[in-house]
Amino acid sequence: NAGVTQTPKFRILKIGQSMTLQCTQDMNHNYMYWYRQDPGMGLKLIYYSVGAGITDKGEVPNGYNVSRSTTEDFPLRLELAAPSQTSVYFCASSRISGNTIYFGEGSWLTVV
């Protein structure tokens, strides 16, 4: 069972570069999320989507953009990478609100 799949696993960016973290889920979940996790900390919500074509900001959206053109995919875009965006990024999904949220394996991003 694939579940939630994220790519790339690891990436090093230079300040000012842009990149997209890919996320796809094969569980036909309506809800998808992007979280970031800084060292020794819990996860913070960046953006979420309740269905294709609908996205909304979470707790820490600045510096990021998302899109949800299909149910399966929820890419996260960093336009101008900054050192403060060095973190581990987790994509997640759930079938409906208040239901179990399943996480991907994470993407380690370093901005230098």
Add this chain to the structure above:
Amino acid sequence: GESVGLHLPTLSVQEGDNSIINCAYSNSASDYFIWYKQESGKGPQFIIDIRSNMDKRQGQRVTVLLNKTVKHLSLQIAATQPGDSAVYFCAENGGTSYGKLTFGQGTILTVHP
């Protein structure tokens, strides 16, 4: 602001002991709580959840207790095994309808053989 926090950042136990991990939450609107386990280099893994209309829920070797009066959540792991060593996070939804979660800082559980 509203937050979810943990009383103990680290917990060390012997194999076979029972473990209790505690969590305090401050958002009285929260009606859904989840415990996640995160092993090194991996994403959070769902352990057990509980809704605010319950005060106890049991799974396989795990039990979650919810005390809404004092806004306290705990995870009990029976007969702790070395494979249980991980960081454990509690999370709450703040009463939101979209499943957005607020995570606590995490407790590191270390199980010694």
